[in-house]
Amino acid sequence: MKLIENQTFDHERALYNITDTTVKGCTFAGPADGESVLKETRNIVIDGCSFSLRYPIWHAKKYELKNSALDDKTRAALWYSDDGLIENTDINGVKALRECVGTVIRGCRIDSPEFGWKTDRTRISDTSITSEYIFLDAKNIEIDRLDFKGKYSFQYVENLTIRNSVLDTKDAFWHAKNVTVTDSVVKGEYLAWFSEGLTLIRCRISGTQPLCYCKGLRLIDCEMTGCDLSFEYSDVEADVRGHIDSVKNPRSGLITADSIGEIIRGDAVTECSGRIVLRE
Numbered sequence: 001m002k003l004i005e006n007q008t009f010d011h012e013r014a015l016y017n018i019t020d021t022t023v024k025g026c027t028f029a030g031p032a033d034g035e036s037v038l039k040e041t042r043n044i045v046i047d048g049c050s051f052s053l054r055y056p057i058w059h060a061k062k063y064e065l066k067n068s069a070l071d072d073k074t075r076a077a078l079w080y081s082d083d084g085l086i087e088n089t090d091i092n093g094v095k096a097l098r099e100c101v102g103t104v105i106r107g108c109r110i111d112s113p114e115f116g117w118k119t120d121r122t123r124i125s126d127t128s129i130t131s132e133y134i135f136l137d138a139k140n141i142e143i144d145r146l147d148f149k150g151k152y153s154f155q156y157v158e159n160l161t162i163r164n165s166v167l168d169t170k171d172a173f174w175h176a177k178n179v180t181v182t183d184s185v186v187k188g189e190y191l192a193w194f195s196e197g198l199t200l201i202r203c204r205i206s207g208t209q210p211l212c213y214c215k216g217l218r219l220i221d222c223e224m225t226g227c228d229l230s231f232e233y234s235d236v237e238a239d240v241r242g243h244i245d246s247v248k249n250p251r252s253g254l255i256t257a258d259s260i261g262e263i264i265r266g267d268a269v270t271e272c273s274g275r276i277v278l279r280e
Helices: none
Strands: 002-005 019-024 042-047 061-066 082-087 101-106 109-111 120-130 139-149 158-163 166-168 177-182 185-187 196-201 204-206 217-225 235-240 243-248 252-257 259-264 275-278
Touching: 217 243, 243 252, 259 275
Parallel strands: 002 019, 019 042, 042 061, 061 082, 082 101, 101 120, 109 120, 120 139, 139 158, 139 166, 158 177, 166 185, 177 196, 185 204, 196 217, 204 217, 217 235, 235 252, 243 259, 252 275
Antiparallel strands: none
């Protein structure tokens, strides 16, 4: 591996098309305000660098980005880049990750609206993310130990697993397909409307009007707090431990809980035959 160390770059395409190179302790900032400093790279390691320029890592193949910092001027940092490892790095620019394939993210702190759109095969662990829209229209995502804050999360995703995480969100999983969430906290309004094949296992769920218009919905040993008007027009098999504030017009399936404040039937726009059973 070639080495580029302790230098400052600010002109456009400063390290364009470099290959088999370690870039260490470098700064990408300055008056020239150049874009695309590491575009079209192959087999590079970026270690201990700081970024304050737009579009720095595009069309990269087989890269590592670690122990680094990308500030809020680093717009659209990683696009169209494949087989990447991002580790122990702070990312703060908007639209940070888009249309990337095979990205591993570990031990990072990310604040980026519109993060992860249209990505494929992303794996995340031990990371905190704040994002207005996270992983819109993405697929094949594995998440473990994520601390997430933001609205409109995981909409239109396919093939997603989440474990041991805290999701402080709203309108999560809308139109999502084949999602499994295990041993996690899910807080927020209007959870998972129009989803297909959503499974929640040992989760703590809170927020108004959750899990409506769902197909193939399963809850296994979950808790629901502050959840009113739940399951409207959903095909659902739910085993809930504790209380549900209210359940309204489940379309089909079986809902079992220890207690339910109100069961609402009637005024439905379609036939609703879902069964509701109180555990003795």
